[in-house]
Amino acid sequence: MENMHLKLKIWRQGGKFSKKGEFVTYELDNVSEHMSFLEMLDVLNEKLITQREEPVAFEHDCREGICGTCSMVINGHPHGPNAGTTTCQLHMRFFRDGDTITVEPFRAKSFPVVKDLVVERAAFDRIIQAGGFVSINTGQAQDANAIPVSKESATVAFDAAACIGCGACVAACPNASAMLFVSAKVSHLAMLPQGKVEAKRRALAMVKQMDLEGFGNCSNVTACEAECPKEISVENIARLNREYISAAFVYDEKEEKGGGAG
Amino acid sequence: MALNGKVPAGNLTEKWTKYRASMPLVAPNNKRRLDIIVVGSGLAGAAAAASLGELGYNVKCFTFHDSPRRAHSIAAQGGINAAKNYRNDGDSTYRLFYDTIKGGDYRAREANVYRLAEVSASIIDQAVAQGVPFAREYGGLLDNRSFGGVQVSRTFYARGQTGQQLLIGAYQSLSRQISLGSVEMYNRHEMLDVVLVDGKARGIIARNLLTGELERHAAHAVVLATGGYGNVFYLSTNAMMCNVTAAWRSVRRGALMANPCFTQIHPTCIPVSGDYQSKLTLMSESLRNDGRVWVPKKQEDAAAIRSGHKNALDIPEEDRDYFLERRYPAFGNLVPRDVASRAAKIACDEGLGVAPTGLAVYLDFSAAIERYGRSKAGVMGLHNPEHKKVIELGQNVVEEKYGNLFAMYEKITGENPYVMPMKIYPAVHYTMGGLWVDYNLETNIPGLFAAGECNFSDHGANRLGASALMQGLADGYFVLPYTIGNFLSNDIRTPKFDPNSAEFLQAEADVKGRIDQLMGVQGKQSVESFHRRLGKIMWEKCGMARNAEGLTAARRQIQELREEFYKDVFVPGSATGDYNPELEKALRVADFFEMGELMVVDALNREESCGGHFREEHQTEEGEALRDDANFAYVAAWAYNGWDTDPVLNKEELVFENVELKSRSYK
Numbered sequence: 054m055e056n057m058h059l060k061l062k063i064w065r066q067g068g069k070f071s072k073k074g075e076f077v078t079y080e081l082d083n084v085s086e087h088m089s090f091l092e093m094l095d096v097l098n099e100k101l102i103t104q105r106e107e108p109v110a111f112e113h114d115c116r117e118g119i120c121g122t123c124s125m126v127i128n129g130h131p132h133g134p135n136a137g138t139t140t141c142q143l144h145m146r147f148f149r150d151g152d153t154i155t156v157e158p159f160r161a162k163s164f165p166v167v168k169d170l171v172v173e174r175a176a177f178d179r180i181i182q183a184g185g186f187v188s189i190n191t192g193q194a195q196d197a198n199a200i201p202v203s204k205e206s207a208t209v210a211f212d213a214a215a216c217i218g219c220g221a222c223v224a225a226c227p228n229a230s231a232m233l234f235v236s237a238k239v240s241h242l243a244m245l246p247q248g249k250v251e252a253k254r255r256a257l258a259m260v261k262q263m264d265l266e267g268f269g270n271c272s273n274v275t276a277c278e279a280e281c282p283k284e285i286s287v288e289n290i291a292r293l294n295r296e297y298i299s300a301a302f303v304y305d306e307k308e309e310k311g312g313g314a315g
Numbered sequence: 316m317a318l319n320g321k322v323p324a325g326n327l328t329e330k331w332t333k334y335r336a337s338m339p340l341v342a343p344n345n346k347r348r349l350d351i352i353v354v355g356s357g358l359a360g361a362a363a364a365a366s367l368g369e370l371g372y373n374v375k376c377f378t379f380h381d382s383p384r385r386a387h388s389i390a391a392q393g394g395i396n397a398a399k400n401y402r403n404d405g406d407s408t409y410r411l412f413y414d415t416i417k418g419g420d421y422r423a424r425e426a427n428v429y430r431l432a433e434v435s436a437s438i439i440d441q442a443v444a445q446g447v448p449f450a451r452e453y454g455g456l457l458d459n460r461s462f463g464g465v466q467v468s469r470t471f472y473a474r475g476q477t478g479q480q481l482l483i484g485a486y487q488s489l490s491r492q493i494s495l496g497s498v499e500m501y502n503r504h505e506m507l508d509v510v511l512v513d514g515k516a517r518g519i520i521a522r523n524l525l526t527g528e529l530e531r532h533a534a535h536a537v538v539l540a541t542g543g544y545g546n547v548f549y550l551s552t553n554a555m556m557c558n559v560t561a562a563w564r565s566v567r568r569g570a571l572m573a574n575p576c577f578t579q580i581h582p583t584c585i586p587v588s589g590d591y592q593s594k595l596t597l598m599s600e601s602l603r604n605d606g607r608v609w610v611p612k613k614q615e616d617a618a619a620i621r622s623g624h625k626n627a628l629d630i631p632e633e634d635r636d637y638f639l640e641r642r643y644p645a646f647g648n649l650v651p652r653d654v655a656s657r658a659a660k661i662a663c664d665e666g667l668g669v670a671p672t673g674l675a676v677y678l679d680f681s682a683a684i685e686r687y688g689r690s691k692a693g694v695m696g697l698h699n700p701e702h703k704k705v706i707e708l709g710q711n712v713v714e715e716k717y718g719n720l721f722a723m724y725e726k727i728t729g730e731n732p733y734v735m736p737m738k739i740y741p742a743v744h745y746t747m748g749g750l751w752v753d754y755n756l757e758t759n760i761p762g763l764f765a766a767g768e769c770n771f772s773d774h775g776a777n778r779l780g781a782s783a784l785m786q787g788l789a790d791g792y793f794v795l796p797y798t799i800g801n802f803l804s805n806d807i808r809t810p811k812f813d814p815n816s817a818e819f820l821q822a823e824a825d826v827k828g829r830i831d832q833l834m835g836v837q838g839k840q841s842v843e844s845f846h847r848r849l850g851k852i853m854w855e856k857c858g859m860a861r862n863a864e865g866l867t868a869a870r871r872q873i874q875e876l877r878e879e880f881y882k883d884v885f886v887p888g889s890a891t892g893d894y895n896p897e898l899e900k901a902l903r904v905a906d907f908f909e910m911g912e913l914m915v916v917d918a919l920n921r922e923e924s925c926g927g928h929f930r931e932e933h934q935t936e937e938g939e940a941l942r943d944d945a946n947f948a949y950v951a952a953w954a955y956n957g958w959d960t961d962p963v964l965n966k967e968e969l970v971f972e973n974v975e976l977k978s979r980s981y982k
Binding site for chain 2: 092099103189201203204215
């Protein structure tokens with residue numbers, strides 16, 4: 054359909070709107086079913102600019118579902134109602150003429166709102182900085198085929214590594230827990246021999262940082278998996294828990310101290 | 316200006332090894348005193364920042380994204396080339412070098428390309444050690460596939476998300492250096508000028524995008540890894556925020572822009588569907604391993620498809636023209652991108668296009684589905700399987716190989732590509748041109764380096780598939796960390812630079828002047844509407860086919876549009892104290908106008924056809940590109956001194972000592 058009419062209830066916060074935030078309703082005509090959700094918002098913004106009003110701030114970049122920048126809650130679902138789809142890949146053919154659509158930012162204490170639909174997700178970066186890596190320097194690697202990796206392990210690692218770091222899992226969780234994000238990284242690296250070496254240290258450090266950032270606890274609601282645009286499995290959380298518990302018993306922080314490798 | 320590429324003497328195969336062994340080094344205690352700014356956190360930037368941090372330099376890394384993990388490298392799908400010869404199919408460093416030089420239509424510097432091929436194998440080793448989950452075989456070793464323009468399988472891949480996985484590898488290394496304190500990360504900061512002190516690059520002016528504040532950052536050297544300028548066309552496969560500003564602001568301070576007209580149009584993208592369209596989506600080149608490109612032979616069939624009276628399945632086999640297989644039997648559907656794009660354009664120009672706009676050709680997997688289905692049935696011991704069973708098995712194999720791409724296609728178009736052939740059309744994808752750099756990746760401004768897509772160095776007039784990831788990571792991990800020492804070894808006694816010096820204050824004032832000018836126009840039209848109009852001029856007159864008449868008209872139209880922009884653009888909000896994406900866009904579009912004009916000037920100057928640059932006046936009788944090696948075997952490096960004077964051409968002659976210049980044939 055080429056001429057849909059929509060009512061958009063959009064969260065506005067900061068700029069000319071209140072610091073606390075409020076919903077503002079906009080009407081939009083001539084929406085084509087071939088538009089992506091973000092292109093529909095582009096059309097709204099073009100209209101607002103023409104009327105010399107402030108456009109809706111939202112974050113976006115690649116518009117092909119891989120950069121993880123877009124972050125909004127559409128009708129109560131992070132990235133909208135379609136499974137396995139980011140907002141930028143959601144097309145208007147999934148809405149009907151006359152629909153009212155509610156659009157809000159991701160809501161979590163650890164993701165403060167910057168403006169309108171834009172939130173700050175630097176907490177995720179700090180969790181990776183705490184240990185979400187393999188500790189090797191450039192040039193130290195051996196031949197890529199020196200260590201065989203079973204196809205099965207590589208597949209499980211990849212499924213976890215597909216995380217785009219968008220934060221939908223946090224936005225979906227009633228506790229605003231970041232366990233799916235953290236467990237995806239822990240699993241990705243622990244499933245590969247290259248990352249296995251420091252798996253325990255990594256799990257402890259990342260969980261510690263996650264707690265410091267103020268993310269909530271996991272209570273097995275599994276809304277994170279349901280809303281994840283990359284369909285990351287909660288099995289990763291089970292894997293993280295195993296890694297964490299065994300690490301907490303076995304791992305001696307003192308190994309870190311002393312003279313190092315000299 | 317005489318341009319010196321500083322290519323080391325000696326045999327091609329020994330240049331890099333000998334040069335690396337004889338370069339001046341900076342001792343660890345001195346590295347601690349030296350500051351380096353890296354702008355950009357994509358493959359080249361993140362790899363460089365991490366590697367320089369590991370070496371002991373003080374690094375500041377800037378990105379305009381909210382996180383360094385979002386750079387557009389992340390969207391690369393198909394793979395990364397490396398001369399590992401794991402397939403035992405005759406690959407070698409020399410063959411990768413030769414394919415890249417030939418693929419680039421003999422317009423790249425031999426020594427740079429050879430070095431790229433040489434370090435390619437180390438990139439794969441590095442990535443695997445970081446935990447990049449490349450595709451593997453049942454034996455546990457790495458898998459490969461083929462890409463366009465080559466006859467070996469040297470492409471390593473991670474499903475259709477190779478760029479994402481490589482970028483996350485680099486991001487993790489960068490994150491480790493941030494945690495160790497050797498790299499200081501500045502998210503949501505956009506570089507708006509480079510600062511020169513005594514003719515050398517010693518810092519940048521960056522705008523904090525959250526607060527609008529301008530910041531002065533000083534260092535001993537500046538590395539730009541800021542990507543390509545494909546978004547000058549408005550519609551491209553680039554991410555929405557990709558822009559030329561960091562590179563262009565360096566040009567305005569004296570850096571040279573090399574071969575700006577060399578842009579890559581990728582043949583397999585989802586076609587444009589409407590005026591609201593904001594970007595185009597790539598379907599990976601890897602699909603051409605199994606997909607066959609065709610249009611109907613008869614115009615009336617094409618017309619019936621366009622009007623919805625027929626579809627692809629109604630066209631019998633004998634009425635289909637598999638035009639790549641027909642024109643290029645040796646490479647077939649796997650010809651290089653420039654060749655495949657032009658062939659699709661020709662078919663659509665002849666009235667054979669299959670979308671309502673007339674601008675699309677088919678990419679058909681039915682033959683591959685049937686072939687894989689029969690093979691799978693054989694493996695399962697099914698004799699004389701039903702056709703339906705064969706198709707089902709074949710679809711499963713295709714799903715395993717390309718499932719995420721097929722799903723993406725269906726999400727965007729609403730059509731099922733397992734049944735109905737994909738519709739595709741060429742779109743702007745990559746820019747081979749960029750800042751002129753010497754063998755050290757240093758621009759003509761001492762201390763200013765450029766890595767990855769933002770330099771011009773390795774791809775000549777056309778880039779081969781799966782080579783962008785290779786070049787970004789080669790520059791960032793294995794070239795720049797060495798070559799920057801050449802410059803910095805002279806600065807070990809140079810104290811830190813003062814960001815409050817007159818040069819920094821002046822540059823900041825200049826940036827503020829530009830912002831005030833744009834905010835002050837208060838006209839009627841949005842930034843986006845100007846960008847769309849600029850893009851339309853560029854696509855129509857400086858796109859897949861160019862001629863002198865169109866280019867001359869385009870230059871005038873761009874100048875007129877630029878004037879209108881500065882008289883009638885409306886940038887809402889305020890410049891400081893608020894997050895203002897419209898102002899960010901306005902600053903970028905202002906620079907696209909100047910870059911776009913320079914591209915047109917370069918395209919006019921290059922009176923030959925080569926790679927992605929096709930001048931209609933210069934073609935063979937069969938419609939293939941006609942190079943002019945006698946007059947144009949040079950790098951065109953342009954100086955730009957403002958609106959009132961013509962850009963000035965500087966030439967770096969290309970010397971080919973190891974390959975013979977041949978007419979590029981894929982027949």
